[in-house]
Amino acid sequence: MSLAVDNLRVYYRTLKGDVQALDGVTFTVADGEIMGLAGESGCGKTTLGKSLIRLDGRMQHIEGTVSLDGEELPIGDDRAMNAFRFRKVSIVPQYAMSALNPIRKVGRMISELLDARDVSYDQTRPELSRRLALVGLDDGVLERYPIELSGGQKQRVVMVLSTLLNPSLLIADELTSALDVSTQKAVAEMLVEFRDRAFVKSTIVITHDLSILYQIADTILVMYAGKLVEKGPAADLTTDPRHPYTKLLIGSLPEVGVRMSEKRLEGISGRPPSLLNPPSGCRFRDRCPLAFEKCVEEPPFVEIAPGRFAACWKAA
Amino acid sequence: MASVEPKADLAATPEIALTGEGAGEMALGPRGKRFETLHFALHNTKLVIGASVVLAFLVLAIVGPWLTDATPFEFGYPLGEPPSREYWLGTTSPGQDVFAQFVYGLRSSFIVGALAAVIASVIGMAIGFLGGYRGGVIDDVLSMLTNIVLVIPTLAVLIIVSAYLSIGSLRAEAILIGLTSWPWAARAIRAQTFSLASREFVSLARLSGQGTTKVILKEIAPNMSSYLFLTFILLFGGAVLTAATLDFLGLGPSQVMSLGLMMNTAVSNAALQLGMWWWFIPPGVGITAIVGGLYVMNVGLDEVFNPRLRRT
Amino acid sequence: MLEGSLMLSLQNVSKVFKTGTFGGAAVTAVSDVSFDIRPGEIVSLIGESGSGKTTVGRMILRLTTATGGSITFGGQDVATLGRRELHGYYGRVQGVFQDPFSSYNPVFKVDRIFEMVRNAYLPGLTRAEWSMRRQRALEDVGLEPADVLGKFPHQLSGGQLQRLLISRALIIDIEILVADEIISMLDASTRIDVLNILGDLKERGLGVLFVTHDLALGNYLSDRVVILQRGRVVEMGPTPKVFSNPVHPYTRMLLACVPQLTSKWEETPRAFDEAAAPVTLQLVDDDHYVER
Numbered sequence: 032m033s034l035a036v037d038n039l040r041v042y043y044r045t046l047k048g049d050v051q052a053l054d055g056v057t058f059t060v061a062d063g064e065i066m067g068l069a070g071e072s073g074c075g076k077t078t079l080g081k082s083l084i085r086l087d088g089r090m091q092h093i094e095g096t097v098s099l100d101g102e103e104l105p106i107g108d109d110r111a112m113n114a115f116r117f118r119k120v121s122i123v124p125q126y127a128m129s130a131l132n133p134i135r136k137v138g139r140m141i142s143e144l145l146d147a148r149d150v151s152y153d154q155t156r157p158e159l160s161r162r163l164a165l166v167g168l169d170d171g172v173l174e175r176y177p178i179e180l181s182g183g184q185k186q187r188v189v190m191v192l193s194t195l196l197n198p199s200l201l202i203a204d205e206l207t208s209a210l211d212v213s214t215q216k217a218v219a220e221m222l223v224e225f226r227d228r229a230f231v232k233s234t235i236v237i238t239h240d241l242s243i244l245y246q247i248a249d250t251i252l253v254m255y256a257g258k259l260v261e262k263g264p265a266a267d268l269t270t271d272p273r274h275p276y277t278k279l280l281i282g283s284l285p286e287v288g289v290r291m292s293e294k295r296l297e298g299i300s301g302r303p304p305s306l307l308n309p310p311s312g313c314r315f316r317d318r319c320p321l322a323f324e325k326c327v328e329e330p331p332f333v334e335i336a337p338g339r340f341a342a343c344w345k346a347a
Numbered sequence: 348m349a350s351v352e353p354k355a356d357l358a359a360t361p362e363i364a365l366t367g368e369g370a371g372e373m374a375l376g377p378r379g380k381r382f383e384t385l386h387f388a389l390h391n392t393k394l395v396i397g398a399s400v401v402l403a404f405l406v407l408a409i410v411g412p413w414l415t416d417a418t419p420f421e422f423g424y425p426l427g428e429p430p431s432r433e434y435w436l437g438t439t440s441p442g443q444d445v446f447a448q449f450v451y452g453l454r455s456s457f458i459v460g461a462l463a464a465v466i467a468s469v470i471g472m473a474i475g476f477l478g479g480y481r482g483g484v485i486d487d488v489l490s491m492l493t494n495i496v497l498v499i500p501t502l503a504v505l506i507i508v509s510a511y512l513s514i515g516s517l518r519a520e521a522i523l524i525g526l527t528s529w530p531w532a533a534r535a536i537r538a539q540t541f542s543l544a545s546r547e548f549v550s551l552a553r554l555s556g557q558g559t560t561k562v563i564l565k566e567i568a569p570n571m572s573s574y575l576f577l578t579f580i581l582l583f584g585g586a587v588l589t590a591a592t593l594d595f596l597g598l599g600p601s602q603v604m605s606l607g608l609m610m611n612t613a614v615s616n617a618a619l620q621l622g623m624w625w626w627f628i629p630p631g632v633g634i635t636a637i638v639g640g641l642y643v644m645n646v647g648l649d650e651v652f653n654p655r656l657r658r659t
Numbered sequence: 660m661l662e663g664s665l666m667l668s669l670q671n672v673s674k675v676f677k678t679g680t681f682g683g684a685a686v687t688a689v690s691d692v693s694f695d696i697r698p699g700e701i702v703s704l705i706g707e708s709g710s711g712k713t714t715v716g717r718m719i720l721r722l723t724t725a726t727g728g729s730i731t732f733g734g735q736d737v738a739t740l741g742r743r744e745l746h747g748y749y750g751r752v753q754g755v756f757q758d759p760f761s762s763y764n765p766v767f768k769v770d771r772i773f774e775m776v777r778n779a780y781l782p783g784l785t786r787a788e789w790s791m792r793r794q795r796a797l798e799d800v801g802l803e804p805a806d807v808l809g810k811f812p813h814q815l816s817g818g819q820l821q822r823l824l825i826s827r828a829l830i831i832d833i834e835i836l837v838a839d840e841i842i843s844m845l846d847a848s849t850r851i852d853v854l855n856i857l858g859d860l861k862e863r864g865l866g867v868l869f870v871t872h873d874l875a876l877g878n879y880l881s882d883r884v885v886i887l888q889r890g891r892v893v894e895m896g897p898t899p900k901v902f903s904n905p906v907h908p909y910t911r912m913l914l915a916c917v918p919q920l921t922s923k924w925e926e927t928p929r930a931f932d933e934a935a936a937p938v939t940l941q942l943v944d945d946d947h948y949v950e951r
Contacts, residue, residue: 046383071846074789115745182708211707211872212916216924239847242918269920285879286919287902291858299848302816377766377811532948550722551824553773554753556746556779569766 032234034060034083034200039095049308052078054257055095057332058340060200065226065234067265070254071280073303074087077125079254080202080237082106084120100199117148121231123190123200125205131177131185138173141192148196155195162191162230166221183214189292190221194230202229205238206276219247241284245269253277254302256314259332262340273335273346275319313343321345352593367444388653394647400640408457413464413483417602430625437625440616445609456587456637457606459521461534463586465626466525468579469552470559471532476563478533479540490537498529502592509598513599520593524586532578539574573652586642597640606630665733667696667719667752667835667866673727674714686835688714690764690890691728694883698834698866701857703877703898703912706887712870715887716839719868721745732835746811751781753828755842759820769820770808772827780831796830797823800856817949818849834859839870853878876918878902886910896947906949 037057043050053075056163060066082090083097083106092107100323105111124130135241142152160170166187177185186206203222209214215344225231234254236248244251244265251268253261253276261274272278276299283298301318304310311318312327319326325344332342385401388394414437417424422442430437436445478489507525514520536590543549544567552566568575594607601608613619663807674689689711689944690846696702706712717723721737730737732752740748756762765767772791781789807819815823821841828836838857842850857867858880871877877884878898884893886909894907905911915925 046386071848089731098760120894148801212913212918213707215918216916219918220924240918242920245920246918246924281920284920285851285854285875286921287875287914287917289875289877289879289881290898291855295858297855298850298852300852315692338879456698547756547758547762550720550754550756551762552764552775553722554720554749555772555775556749557775570764 032098033062034235035098036083037096037098039079039082039097040093040253041078042091042093043078043089044091045089046084046308047093048307051257051309052306053082054165054306054309056254056259058073058252058259060235062232063226063229065086065222065236065248066249067248068237068254069239069241069244069251070233071239071303073306074254076237076254078257080204080235081120083165083200083202083235084116085109085112103314111145117144117193117198118196119198120200120202121193121196121201122194122204123206126209130189133177135190136174136176137180141173144192145195146169148194154199159191159195162195163188165189165224165228181216182210185219186210186214186336187221190218190225194225197230199232201225203234203236206236207238207243217242219243223247228289229256241269253280256309257306258314258342259340260315260342261346264333264338267339273339273341274343275321276315277344279320383614384651388648390645391642391651394651397640397642397647399643400636401644404453404637404640405457408448408453411453412447415444415447415450417444417447419443419451420602421447425623427623429623435624436629439612439626440618440621441622445626445629448604448609449606451604452609453631453633453637455517455603455605456634458589459524459590460518460583460587460637462518462521463528463590464525464579464582465533466522467529467586468575469583470525471529471578472536472568473574473583474529475533475536475568476540477559478562479537479551479558480544480567482541482544483591484538489533493530493533493537496527497534499527501527502589505589505593506596506598514593514598514600515602517603517605520590520599521586524589524593528582528585528589532582535573535578536575539571540567543570573648577648577652580641580645580648584638584645587634590640606633665698665834665866667868668731669693669695669715669719670731671726671728672715672718672725672730674711674718674723674783675726689718689725690888692885692887692890692892694892694895696734696835696868696887698864699861699864700883701861701867701869701881702885703881703884704868705872705874705877705884706912707872709889710887711890712872712887713839714890716754716837716868716870719835720752721748722754738860744770746779750831751833752837753831753833754834754837754839755821755824755828755841758844759817760812762824763820765812768809768811769815769823772823773830776827792830796826799829799860800826801852802826816849817845818853821845821853824858825853825860829860833865835868836865837868837870840872842876843871843873850876872907874902874913886913887903891950892948892951900947904947906947 034061039053039056040051041053043052056075056079068079070076078090081087082092083104097104097106098273099115104115106122131137145152145155163170163172167190168184168187172180172184173186181187206222208217210218222234222236226234232248236244240243241251248265250262251265252259253268253274255276261268261272261277263273268277269281272281279299285296289296299318303316303318311316313327315320316322316326323344330342330344332340335341335346357627362614408572420443424438424442426435426438426442427440428438434444434446436449438444439448440513474489474493478493479487505527508523512519516525549566551563552562559564590599591607591610594605595609596612597608599605599607608629609630613623614631618626670693672689672692673687676686676688678684678686692711693717694702704712704715714723717724721740721930724738732748735744737748746879753888754899763772777784777789781792784792794804797807800908802819807815807823825836836857840885842853845853854876861867869881881898883896884901886901886907887910888894894901894905894910901910903912905914918924
């Protein structure tokens with residue numbers, strides 16, 4: 032097992048109380064697996080991604096463990112996590128393009144970053160050049176300022192940088208949201224390539240876009256209101272979703288070729304519950320067409336078929 | 348002149364959206380934000396310290412004159428006496444009450460500061476809003492005007508003007524300072540206005556038939572209120588300092604007591620050499636404390652208004 | 660007003676932005692764009708970033724002025740409208756933008772967007788008449804007045820805010836709506852519902868310019884599609900025709916790169932060679948134009 036998360040609970044401290052953003056999630060990601068983490072805004076996927084590498088000031092680790100390659104990660108301790116960041120766990124953040132310091136040449140920024148991690152820039156240089164070439168960038172990029180690069184180029188630089196030390200776990204947070212379709216495809220395929228070349232062991236791709244996940248992920252994990260609702264192999268989950276939320280979500284996505292006049296799609300009415308004081312039982316029951324009496328009791332996230340998990344009383 | 352500008356773009360301060368699509372309770376609206384702002388304000392050391400200092404002197408300026416029977420220009424007191432029970436801050440060489448001079452001088456400082464700040468704010472806002480919102484030729488012209496006035500060495504101009512026109516009243520002094528200190532405020536406001544003008548609710552206001560004045564007053568200014576407040580505080584501090592400088596050079600009103608005038612008289616009466624510390628130190632401390640307090644308040648307020656600067 | 664003349668027509672429209680100090684450099688955002696929008700028709704303007712699609716929308720709304728060509732509505736040139744005429748124009752052509760939270764002045768309640776248009780366009784109505792009208796406009800977009808009126812923007816969801824903006828446009832009974840990426844910032848489960856509203860409104864005679872980067876959405880909703888690349892129209896025509904038989908390499912590249920839930924990406928067609936870019940629109944089929 033590469034990554035094992037057990038009953039992870041992370042809340043946000045606010046003046047109004049605790050927002051239960053991530054409320055007890057348990058799953059594993061195998062070596063070489065690309066797992067997609069899907070859900071709409073507020074479902075907790077970004078919180079999950081962030082908590083695996085750095086809890087920001089407002090986040091609080093309430094309970095649960097995270098272990099990578101058999102070793103437990105001290106996610107509650109910012110200082111202790113320093114040893115793991117970039118080496119064992121790395122993140123390509125959202126808006127990576129603005130992560131590049133505008134007044135530093137790219138090469139200089141990389142060398143400073145490596146210095147801060149006690150890695151010799153000179154020794155890593157040849158590998159850096161190799162990888163840049165792999166993604167279609169030449170060494171000249173290192174001598175340029177970020178403003179001289181296109182969005183796609185910056186994205187590629189950031190990706191190469193994040194994976195330079197061959198981390199065991201790569202977290203890609205909404206990597207493709209702000210990109211044009213052609214760049215989106217190139218970046219998504221780059222993630223697969225990095226895995227194929229063993230630059231990274233496991234990858235978690237966080238996105239709201241299920242269709243990208245269908246293209247590149249091995250498994251998909253769907254979240255709703257801080258909880259896990261479904262997990263399964265990408266192809267299976269998208270063609271045969273078991274949880275009502277997943278079903279409705281997939282049913283609301285237009286594909287090229289479907290016209291409104293031919294087939295009218297429907298969304299999901301209502302809104303996700305407030306996480307300040309979440310309702311007991313299944314958090315989707317207010318919006319679920321299949322809800323019945325038992326839903327006031329929270330359904331466990333269990334294996335309903337080999338490799339298929341769902342948190343729904345009606346999913347079996 | 349004041350040059351400490353509030354840092355980040357207040358117009359883009361993000362809310363903490365903690366449930367889907369900013370839905371509901373967590374993202375704070377205007378009322379919730381005021382509550383949160385107040386909370387952080389009361390806990391911000393710089394703001395509290397700065398404000399306390401300024402407030403203390405303000406209270407002294409208001410109440411002080413009632414605490415003494417003496418008036419600042421009145422002679423007849425013992426000559427050059429150090430502070431005692433009877434004369435709290437001692438007396439000057441020609442026999443005036445230093446405490447009286449001090450508290451009346453504080454009053455002048457606050458009056459000139461406030462009036463000049465108001466004048467400069469109004470001009471700065473008018474020019475900044477108009478240029479920032481309209482853009483194009485109007486902005487080019489107004490920017491040019493702003494830059495010219497900015498570049499002129501203000502103090503030199505003030506010295507020359509006041510030498511010719513001889514400032515007779517606090518009001519005249521305030522007007523003069525106000526007319527020369529607005530440029531950087533105009534620039535700062537223009538920059539923020541640019542950023543706000545690109546927000547979609549401004550476009551929507553235009554599509555609803557609102558004209559320029561209405562858009563500025565109802566859409567842009569209310570969303571910059573904290574920034575405008577900060578600007579005013581800085582102008583206030585700058586004005587107090589400039590007034591003190593003019594007064595010290597003997598170019599301020601000579602019939603109205605001010606802290607700068609006190610220092611001027613002290614120096615010309617060789618108070619330093621004679622060791623009459625009670626005469627020249629209080630006004631110096633007063634100016635420094637007020638201006639310094641205002642600037643520190645400003646830094647604190649900046650942190651309060653902009654969550655990103657807070658070190659929680 | 661004659662029926663046929665309610666058309667919004669763009670002819671060879673261009674927009675050049677001046678940048679640099681004193682406008683030294685120039686950036687061409689839109690170049691020689693021509694197409695029409697008729698009432699009861701949804702036209703998708705599809706393009707990626709830098710395609711100029713938002714600029715086209717803003718020029719139609721006269722939030723920025725065209726530097727070349729003409730935009731006419733009902734035969735009248737939009738650029739030459741005086742203050743009063745512009746006011747009348749906005750009574751018939753309105754816009755909804757991408758970011759629902761940026762579209763509301765945060766210090767006011769959402770009701771204000773209705774009050775603003777009431778003062779501007781419907782001052783003569785009595786309270787009762789106004790209430791009724793507002794009620795109907797809200798129902799048309801699937802909102803309950805009690806759920807949304809009297810609230811501040813931060814208390815509502817993005818979907819509700821966008822619907823409110825659509826209903827604001829409906830309340831003044833417009834003919835053409837410019838919808839600029841209106842659902843890209845909404846969650847997937849609410850997107851389609853907002854889109855369906857536009858589709859239903861089309862049935863009632865509303866003409867819509869649907870600006871988007873998402874081909875699937877354009878395909879779902881629109882009757883005709885205009886594909887923009889770097890400010891130029893590269894292909895346009897009835898939606899089914901263009902999507903089933905894309906001729907221009909750029910269109911084909913776009914279609915090949917769109918991630919689908921039902922099929923995997925194939926090999927990307929050869930990268931589109933900008934230098935060899937053609938410059939004129941030719942008819943390849945009935946109403947189907949391609950730049951060649």
